[in-house]
Amino acid sequence: MRIHNKLLRSILILSLIGLVILPSGAMEGGNPALYNAHKSLDDLGVKDAWNMGYTGKGVNIAIIDFGIDFATPDLIGTQARVSNVSSPYYGWPIVIDLESLSYYQDGTSGFSSHYANTTSMDVRDYQVTGTSKSGIYHIGDHPDQHLAQFYGQPVKVLVVDESVASVYDTVYVDLNNNHDFGDDKPCRKGDEASYWDRDNDGYPDESGGMVYFIADGKTPLPLSRMLYGEKAKIPKNGELIAFHCDDDIHGTMCASIIAAQGKNIMGIAPDARIISVRLGKNEELLWLLAVLGYDGVPNTGDEADVVSRSGGFMYRLNKGADEGSAFLEYLSTNVSQSATMIFVSGNDGSGYGTCNPPSGEHAINVGATYDQWWNNSSYRGDVTCFSSRGPNALGQVKPNVLAPGDHIPESLPLWITHSGKAAWDNHGGGTSGATPHAAAVVALIYQAYKEAHGEFPTSEKARDILMSSATDINEEIFAQGSGMVSAAKAVEIASGRNGVLIEPALLVTAPVEAGSTLKFNFTLTNHSGRTVSLKPQILIKDKTWEFTQSSANESILAIPEDMLTCNLLKVSSYYSRDARNTKLEKNEGYDIYLYNWEDMNEDGEIQNDELEIVALNTVAWGYGFSSEARMHDPSKRVNDGLAVVLKKRGEIQSNETKVVVEAYNWTPWDIGMNINGSKMSFSIPVPNTTGVFQGKLLLEGDDGRQCIPISFSAYKHDDISLSNTEEIYENDKIYGRFEGDGKGGWDTRFYPLYHHGHDLANIDVTWEDPNTDIDVYLYGESAFNASDLWTYSTKPPVNLPKLKILRENGHSRRILGDTFIISDEGVAGGPSYNVFSTSTGENREVITGELTNGLNLIVLRQVVPGGNEYGENVSVKINITPLDPINFTALAGETLNLTQRNAGVDSIVGFSKGDDLKSGGYLETFQAEEGDLLLIRSNCTIYKPQIFFDSNRNGTIDRDTDELIFGEQRFDDINPSYSDIITIHKKGTYFFMLVDPECHLEFYHMKNRYNISSSEPTKIRVPKLAGKYLGIAENDGKFNPLPVKLLVESSEPASVCLDAVNRTDRSLPFEVKLEVQDRFGNLVENTTNAIVEFDNAKENVSLIKGLGSINLTAPDKAGRYKIKAQSKYGVAEKDIEIADKALIEMGNASTNNTGIADEINEVMEARDAAPMKMMKDPPENVESVSVLLVSGNISLTWQPSDGADHYNVYRLKYGALEKLAEVKSPEYTMKGELWKSYTFRISAVNSEGNESELSDPVGIVVTP
DSSP states (O other): OOOOTTSOOOOOOOOOOSSOOOOTTOOSOOOHHHHHHOOHHHHTTHHHHHHTTOSOTTOEEEEEESOOOTTSGGGTTOBOBOOOTTSTTTTSBOEEOHHHHHHHHHTOOOTTOOEEEOOBOOOTTSBOOSOOSSSOOEEEEOOOHHHHHHHTSOOEEEEEOOSBTTBOOEEEEOTTOSSBGGGSOEEBTTBOEEEEOTTOSSSOOEEEEEEEEEOOSSSOOTTHHHHHGGGOOOOOTTSEEEEEOOSSSHHHHHHHHHHOBSSSOBOSSTTSEEEEEEOSSOHHHHHHHHHHTTTTOTTSSSSOSEEEESOOOTTOSSTTSSHHHHHHHHIIIIIOTTOEEEEEOOSSOSSTTOOOSOOSTTEEEEEEEEEGGGGTOOOEEEEOSSSOOOOOTTSOOOOOEEEEOSSEEEEOOHHHHSOSTTSEEEEEOHHHHHHHHHHHHHHHHHHHHHHHHSSOOOHHHHHHHHHHTSBOOSOOHHHHTTOBOOHHHHHHHHHTSSSEEEESSSOOOOOEETTSEEEEEEEEEESSOOOOEEEEEEEEEEEEEEEEEETTOOOOEEOOGGGGSSSEEEEEEEOOOOSOBOOOTTOOOEEEEEEEEOOTTOSSOOOGGGEEEEEOOTTOOOOSSOEEEEEESHHHHOSSEEEEEEEEOSOOSSSEEEEEEEEEEEEEOOOEEEEETTEEEEEEEOOSSSEEEEEEEEEEETTEEEEEEEEEEEEEESOOOOOOOSBSSOTTEEOOOOOSOTTOOOEEEEEEEEESSOEEEEEEEEOSOTTOEEEEEEEEEEEEEGGGGOOSSSOOSSOOOEEEEEEEEEEOOOEEEEOOEEETTEEESOSEEEEOOOSSSSSEEEEEEEEOSEEEEEEEEEEEOOSSSSSEEOEEEEEEEEOOOOEEEEETTOEEEEOSOOTTOSEEEEEEOOEEEEOSSEEEEEEEOTTOEEEEEEOOSEEOEEEEEOTTOSSSOOTTTSEEEEEOOEEOSSSOOEEEEEEOOSOEEEEEEEOOTTOEEEEEEEOEEEEOOSSSOEEEEOOSSOEEEEEEEEETTEEOSSOEEEEEEOOSOOEEEEEOOSEEETTOEEEEEEEEEOTTSOBOOOOEEEEEEETTEEEEEEEBTTEEEEEEEOOSSOEEEEEEEEETTEEEEEEEEEEOOOOOOOOOHHHHHHHHHHHHHHHHHHHHHSOOOOOOOOOOOOOOOEEEEETTEEEEEOOOOTTOSEEEEEEEETTEEEEEEEESSSEEEEEOOTTOEEEEEEEEEOTTOOBOOOOOOEEEEOOO
16 A cells, blocks of 8 residues: 555665665666665565566566556666567566446546547648558547646557558657657567657656557457457457556555656566556456466466555454455466465554455465664654554464565656656655565575476465565564564575575464364475574563653653563554544544663753664654554663653643553574474464454574464354453553554454354443443455456356355444545545444444354454554453344235244334435435434445434534444445445434445334234334335344345225326327236236227236236327226226327527527627737747756756746746746745755746746656
């Protein structure tokens, strides 16, 4: 996940200082100032791996993202190509773009399509190349919307047959928009990137994307035959060009971290080749296609060896047991065992269980560390506050490894900078930046392993090598996994040169029974031959120090020296807040800064110039009540002390803030261990309580420290039992972490539960702080059919079976609203916020859900921290009752007597037939009484309903002032199924809003409550309208998630209804419909006969299942006639008017047009008679703009323009112009931010205010 704008950014770049063997594919050039400041290549052992000859050569890495700019200087030539000579796409770049393909196949021109329609042969307004063998050119609009925005119109694409007549093999893009293709770069197989070097400095400045397919009239588009079979459309010869562009900047960032060529920055695996997989369709399907390639068969030369995805499914709480995780496991173990998939851990903060799925056994998830190089600090390698933590829902280790994720040098797409030399900065990062670091190291592993063993490793082997080579930094395993990636150690283990390989490199196990013994084995392969020691350890809290700071004070405090003698130091802050929501509109909150203190003048007093930054929330990544900073091994890494500072961001409700400093140490873990050569066996006595437990096996030797992370979850049968320990992961406590956006859940606990049968569970959770809200979820064993991913009519290329998952069976109601924090820096914070909402209105939540046979899972997720406590002690109770569905069948309008009380039900609220609500900004207004219940059900991929109460009673929705009583936001692109029950607490007007344009749902409003008594029957008045109704069962005020079903059938037949048009013309046929109905107008499926009389004629009509019809002919005489139907149920009559055919009266068009023309002439004559104000021509365009760095300032100069009164200076930011200044002289100077990219354009303005066209862009990156 990339961090945009005010969000945190990351770092990692490549130093070319010293004796380094440059990768074979590397270009000359680079930024020495950057490489002097940034040391991650040394720290991660990348240069050492290069010196050993490992650069990722021969490895294809798929990047799943919004696109990649292969024309930005650092990525030219990095595209992977089809290597299978028998493929019709042999030699072309590999791109997977289902979005564009589906638009083409459907015959729609989607805004986001990257295909150019070149059916036109009209080139009269353009200067062509003169190189066509046939003399016939094809032309069309380029699909890149950024180019269209830059020029104000789409630029043109020319398709030429330059080698053989009618064989179109070359593409030109009019990138300078001068209507002359003669000065544009040709793009053809082997040189597909389109770019324009505006100033001929060797750095492309404008990108036309990359061509990967030219229509020849015979070859289908890539993947189209696999997906659409014989229905696949084949574009005609020369009439379609498939381009690939970057719609965003995220994909280019990721690609550059892996494979940048050194024009501006250097990637870790510069000889690896990149496959771009464009987001837009079901993501799991993209994983499948990435590892299968165009032909649907792995290992044939058109697929990925490594998949890097800087994104995940943050909405899924069953992480590791969700559909995506299950499918990835299937891909890795059954479809392509040699394809390794790397994903983010996520940017959702320091709470446990925040890691993003997919997060199963074979998914490599990557966390992020700080590197303060950009802040003139030598400190790096501590886990960032935003890096998501494990475990997954099954209690398994996540993340697997760490990599730099703070201020990473990145390449930028040229639509951002329009300047090749400025097409980079140091603002990449987040776990989105950390993930391609790990993917690049895996590419080095693949190359080293193949050269040593003749084949690529399996994904499991690659994972084990990556984790075995990671450097243990003494963090907890749910923050670091095995530790920081190391390229040098990884290739040494992969090649068998050195190091210790652990297989498997972590313990992965399903939940185990509490009180049992967990047994597992490892194998060690010691390539070094040197002795290593093995120490089981657990992380225990050793000391705690707390202090209170005034909200008005930002003093610097030294942490007591005795607190620093630990393996891990954790500093957290929190403050009381009674708002009972996470709506932070005034930038409230604190950032925690940690500083190394070196007492240079030895006076014992901390001075600002004696401080060196260790950790901070860069650009205020966290928003909220609690922030966290961590440092591993502080006593070994500081000079004279460690200082902490709380810096306030905005308004704080509380007058004081509390800070907690906790010191943790790894201590011996008493477990059974047996070593027999390279085989190691272990046994762990599982605690007799519920929850998740973690530890590690520490390997120490001459080559450093290695960590084998151990974690597991323990279950009981039909019970939750929690205990309090001093371990860092506390099962009976949950914290108010708040480092993500306002809609997140920043700390989570997972409690497995085993059950036999299928019943209901009432889950009762309590905690301490009355302003804290904890949501509760229940999951149970289920399965999803992986074939549902294949939404095409063709047979999938591989078997897609049913896969085991945990599916949600109950959850808390949420109130999730939308807001933005607006400041001078832009929009910050999250797009949403949580509002306190518990079923009891207090610090207690009770839900009811289904328990399924086998493993079940209770999830606690804190969504609103109150800030009165540092962590909430939680209690979880469970009560199990039989699952007894309540179904009724009754006749319309009758009274139903309930004489038997179902177990666990004391009332029923109902009944509603439901409304099918469509979306597209849909707004429904309804009235409700106190005690009414609403049921919402949906199968939408994006589920985002909201309900507001009309607080000001004006009958109009006011989202800023009306009370939000319900709001949810979920996403599931595989098998979505959502259900929410909302209680109405106030009588009045309500607004229901459904914001997703593709969604529709069922909306049930239950208004009547029936209390069920064991002493006398409960009378329920059955609705008069037949159909299926739903109600809600309650017990002690808590509702059952399984709706009560009421089937209302029609009563006895009472009449025949007759229906026909009210009016028709003479002699025309018309239809008469007959229907048998009961006394309430319901259709009765009865068979009978009726006699229809019309215009002195009678016809017999048979009604089958209550329905019949007859066609009659209108008489030739106009007038009013009667239709009569007679049956044993009575007589029905209807009048019909027979009319003459109406003449269509036409207006006098000649007269009307003449009148309009006269008015226009009068206006024109009046305008001609008025004196005309002469408009002066604008001044000449600004030419020859130059940009330089002068003493840290950006200096712009240009030639004076004739007729200019002054000049406008603009900065180009993400495609939009920001006016910086008006200046009289042709020069402008501004202070620039170090390592930031800037692009400028200048215009001249005359004294009348007429503005010239903008100058060509010029760009620069601010360096020391």
